[in-house]
Each structure stands twice: as C-alpha cells, then as structure tokens.
Amino acid sequence: MQDNELLLAFYGDDFTGSTDAMEALSRSGYRTVLFLEAPSADMLKRFEGIRCIGVAGTSRAKNPEDLGQEVKPVMEMLSQLPVGVIHYKTCSTFDSSPEFGSIGEAIRVTLPCFEKQETVPLLVGAPALGRYTVFGHHFARYDGEVYRLDRHPVMSRHPVTPMAESDLRLHLQKQLDVRMELVSVADLQGDAESAGRAYREKLQSKPGVILFDALDDATMRLTGQLIWESAGEGLRFVVGSSGVEYALTAHWSEAGIRKADEQASPAGAGIVPAERILAVSGSASPVSQRQVETAIEQGFAGIRIQPECLAEDGSLPEQLLKEAIGLLQEGRSVVLYTALGPEDPAIAATRRAIADRGIASSQAGEHIGRxxxxxxxxxxxxxxxxxVVIAGGDTSGFVTSEMGIYGLEMALPISPGAPLCKVYSQDERMDGLELALKGGQFGSPDYFVKVRDAASG
Incomplete structure (x- = not known):
C-alpha cells in the first residue's frame, strides 16, 4: 500500500469539517486537495504530488433520503480509486441524529460499495482538537474545560442535533441497528502486537462497527497503525472525525511512508496580510458569537442580517450589500452575521420568516446558506x-457551492481545524482567492483578526 499514489480519500459531511481533515493531512506534510464534487481523472492530473484528496459535502444538514442521494455516488466513485483508505468524515462531536446528518445512514448506503467488508472501523476522538473517547464515552473541550458530550454546554443543547448520549455506540445505534464492539484505552495500553491481537479478536465476531477509544498521541498512533494495516486486509472504509487523519499521519510518519513531492509548489507561499476582509457568520454558537464581538471590538464593521432578508427568494438585499461594499472600499473589514449566540431572538424570527415563505424547516439551512x-x-x-471568512459548518458548504469553486488547498494554519485555504476555480475572478472556513465550535475569540493578519513566514 505504501506505493499507492494516493494514500487516502475522504468525503466530509460538512465543509468546515472537510477543511479540518485537509489541515490534519497537510500539516503533517501529506499534500491534500479538497474538491467540491467528486473529481474526474483529468482534474486529479492537474495537481502534482498530491497524496490525499477530499470531497466536501453537506450531508450533515440533510435528512436520510437526501443524505443517501448525496453520499452514495461520491463514495462509489472514491471506492474505485487505487487508494488505501476511504474515509466518511464526521464532526469530532459526532453531530447527528436519525432525522438529520445520520451517520448510520451514511454507513448503510456506503458499505455495499465495499463488497467484502463487513465491519466498519470508527474513530471519533481527536486529542489535538480536545476530543477524547474513553470506554466508548465521548468528551469535548470547551472554554478550557473538558465535558462529557451529554453535559457539554453547547452540544447538549445543539438546535438541530442535541447530544443526549455520550456513549457513541448507543448514540449510533439509534441510527444503525448493528452490533458494535469497542477497542478501549485498556486494549491500546500495550504494544502494537498486543493491541493488534485485541483488535483482531474483536473482529472475529464480525461486528457491524468497531469503535476505537482515543486519549493521547500514543493511542492515536497505535490506532492509525491498526486502521492502516486492516485496510490492507480489506477494511478500507472507515468512519470518524479528523482523528482518522491525525492517527494515520502519525503512523505514516513513523513508518516512513512518503509525503508530498518536494518539488510540488506549496499553496502557502507568498501570502501577505490582507488590508481588509469580509467575514460572513451563519453560526449561532457561543464561540462564533465571541468571534463576531471580538472582531467588532478590533475595528471590524459589524452588520446584522435581518431575518426578512434571509427569507427572501433570492433577490439581493441592495441596501445591506451596498453598506458592506462601501465600508470595504473605504478600507474597513466587515463582518456580516445572522445571530449572536444560541439565545439570540433572531433565530426564532428567522425560522418564522422562512416558514411564512413556505420553505420547509428541513430546507431552511440550505436556503440561508445559498x-x-x-x-x-x-x-x-x-x-x-x-x-474571505465563512463561519458555520452547514453554512460554509452552501456558501461555497454558490461561489463557483471546484477545489481548495490549505495555505496556512490559523487555528486547529480552521485553516486559511487557496481556492481553485474555473472563474479567473475567484481563482486564487484566500478563503477560511470555520465550524461553530472552532477558533479563538480573535479568529477573524488572525485570518486578516495571516502571512507566510
């Protein structure tokens, strides 16, 4: 498998999560290009020295039927590539439910693409991002503290996919009725031989899903080895967060598996600070709230987008956009935002305005994003x-689909999981644009300011 031109291909269930996976690979030296739809062979030939590819999707915001229609053809195409691991990339807080972003449904429609595979490895923890899985229960850092997922201040109250269960097996079982096994931290405490023996013993009973705990760098590196070796034995389809990428790159680096061609031109060369930027926030998380407020405190002009504008049928809100353009032309950076935190009355007002337009609640996210x-x-x-910066995982996917972009590559790390990217587009006005996409839970309070001032060394 070491000689494969491509080591890994992934589909991301939202755009910011996809850039998170791309960053984990790129920062370890494995050149990765993220596409907005499954790339053709001719498109892949345009990029020299790539070792990994991704396809950014929007399945996290979709109901099971729509999710299947989006995911299945992409995963079928990826399964036919000469690549070691095919990864369905989820959020590191496992955002999902039977009604929206069902990870179980994604497994159900994808597994038939891998005829001889009966068990799907699952790795959700990513210690580099403050995400841990211990004896099957998931934990996530927030504001300097680590919370069990069902007690997390944000995820336990998520407006679409609230996490009421911290045991990832029980949470997933509501979406996929299969037997599950666990490779626990206790199984991963020994050397590679003993961990491999425990893993293969559990595989012998042919569970539908086998979950890996994740606690620290050592368990991640060992898990990466087990996933890589079992992929060579037929378990190519893997599910989980960017922890999959962190684990695999830790193993690849230790095993001496070749990185990007040294002669490939780095996407981050020659980047200078921006005099002004546009930030667009469609996120209602407390993290995004602080980022909007901090940007305004640091000199950005803040413009609130009114609910009735979001509910319109596609026409441009001329006055709002004229104000934003005027400020940018004066040299100011601008942040457009839909809400400030989960308690903002604008959220309910927007839902009412969209419902009054006859738009189903299941289509509201896509309507706003577009x-x-x-x-x-x-x-x-x-x-x-x-x-430009886009904040909000679901928002980012629909926003970028309207911008005529076909690919992204990490240019500079800004904050873990939310890098600055170089845009590839057939439209010369968009080609080369610098774009940062961040999920609601990612980034420091001064993230927008950091993006504006980012430069290569």
Whole structure:
C-alpha cells in the first residue's frame, strides 16, 4: 500500500469539517486537495504530488433520503480509486441524529460499495482538537474545560442535533441497528502486537462497527497503525472525525511512508496580510458569537442580517450589500452575521420568516446558506477582495457551492481545524482567492483578526 499514489480519500459531511481533515493531512506534510464534487481523472492530473484528496459535502444538514442521494455516488466513485483508505468524515462531536446528518445512514448506503467488508472501523476522538473517547464515552473541550458530550454546554443543547448520549455506540445505534464492539484505552495500553491481537479478536465476531477509544498521541498512533494495516486486509472504509487523519499521519510518519513531492509548489507561499476582509457568520454558537464581538471590538464593521432578508427568494438585499461594499472600499473589514449566540431572538424570527415563505424547516439551512453565498460572491467581486471568512459548518458548504469553486488547498494554519485555504476555480475572478472556513465550535475569540493578519513566514 505504501506505493499507492494516493494514500487516502475522504468525503466530509460538512465543509468546515472537510477543511479540518485537509489541515490534519497537510500539516503533517501529506499534500491534500479538497474538491467540491467528486473529481474526474483529468482534474486529479492537474495537481502534482498530491497524496490525499477530499470531497466536501453537506450531508450533515440533510435528512436520510437526501443524505443517501448525496453520499452514495461520491463514495462509489472514491471506492474505485487505487487508494488505501476511504474515509466518511464526521464532526469530532459526532453531530447527528436519525432525522438529520445520520451517520448510520451514511454507513448503510456506503458499505455495499465495499463488497467484502463487513465491519466498519470508527474513530471519533481527536486529542489535538480536545476530543477524547474513553470506554466508548465521548468528551469535548470547551472554554478550557473538558465535558462529557451529554453535559457539554453547547452540544447538549445543539438546535438541530442535541447530544443526549455520550456513549457513541448507543448514540449510533439509534441510527444503525448493528452490533458494535469497542477497542478501549485498556486494549491500546500495550504494544502494537498486543493491541493488534485485541483488535483482531474483536473482529472475529464480525461486528457491524468497531469503535476505537482515543486519549493521547500514543493511542492515536497505535490506532492509525491498526486502521492502516486492516485496510490492507480489506477494511478500507472507515468512519470518524479528523482523528482518522491525525492517527494515520502519525503512523505514516513513523513508518516512513512518503509525503508530498518536494518539488510540488506549496499553496502557502507568498501570502501577505490582507488590508481588509469580509467575514460572513451563519453560526449561532457561543464561540462564533465571541468571534463576531471580538472582531467588532478590533475595528471590524459589524452588520446584522435581518431575518426578512434571509427569507427572501433570492433577490439581493441592495441596501445591506451596498453598506458592506462601501465600508470595504473605504478600507474597513466587515463582518456580516445572522445571530449572536444560541439565545439570540433572531433565530426564532428567522425560522418564522422562512416558514411564512413556505420553505420547509428541513430546507431552511440550505436556503440561508445559498442566500449568504450569493451575497458573499457579489460583495467580494464588487469590493475586489482577496480574502474571505465563512463561519458555520452547514453554512460554509452552501456558501461555497454558490461561489463557483471546484477545489481548495490549505495555505496556512490559523487555528486547529480552521485553516486559511487557496481556492481553485474555473472563474479567473475567484481563482486564487484566500478563503477560511470555520465550524461553530472552532477558533479563538480573535479568529477573524488572525485570518486578516495571516502571512507566510
């Protein structure tokens, strides 16, 4: 498997999560390009020295039927590539439910693409991001503290996929009725031989899913070895967070598996600070709230997007966009935002306005994202911007689909899970744009300021 041109291919269930996986690979030296749809062979040939590819999707925001229609053809295509591991990338807080973003449904529609595979390895923990799994229960860092998932201040109250169960096996069982096994931290405390023996003993009973605990760098490196070796034995389809990428790259580096060609031109070369940027936030998380507020305190002009604008049928809110363009042309950075935190009354008002338009609640996220995408592209072109930030995992996917982009590559790390990327587009006005996509839970309070000031050394 070491001689494969491609080591790994992944599908990400939202855009910010996809850039998170790309970052984990790229920072370890494995050049990765993220596409917005399954790439053709000709498209892959345009990039020299790539070792991994990704396809950014929006399945986390979809009901099971729509999710299956999006995921299945992409995973079928990826399964046919000469690549070691095929990864369905989930959020590191396992955001999902039977109704939205069902990880169980993703497994159900994908597994038939791998005819001889009966068990799916699952790794959700990512210690580098403050995500841990211990004896099957998942924990996540927030504001300097680590919380069990069902007691997490944000995830336990998520407006779409609230996490009421910390045992990932029980949570997933509500979406996929199969027997599950666990490779626990106790199994991973020994050397590779003893851990491998425990893993293969559990595989002998042919569980539908086998979950790996994740606690520290040592368990991640060992898990990466077990996943890589079992992929060579037929278990190529893997599910989980960017912990999969962190684990695999830790093993690849130790095993001396070749990284990107040294002669490949780095996407982050020659990047200078931006004089002004546009930030667009469709996230209602407390983390995004602090980022918007901090940006305004640091000199960004803040413009709240009114619910009735979001509910419109595609027309441009001329006054709002004119204000944003004018400020940018004056040299100010601008942040457009839909809400400030989960308690903002604008959230309920937006839902009412969208319902009044006859738009189903299941389509609200896509409707808002596409609105913001059209507006972002309009402002960017009118103000001649070279750098843009989009906040919100679901928002980012629909925004970028409206911007005429076909690929992204990490240019610079900004905050774990939320790098600055270089854009590839057939539209020369968009090609080379610097774009940062961040999920609701990622980034420091001054994230927008850091993106504006980012430069290569």
């Amino acid at each position: 609105q913001l995408g059209r507006w972002t592209k309009h402002v960017m072109l009118e103000a001649n911007l070279s750098r």
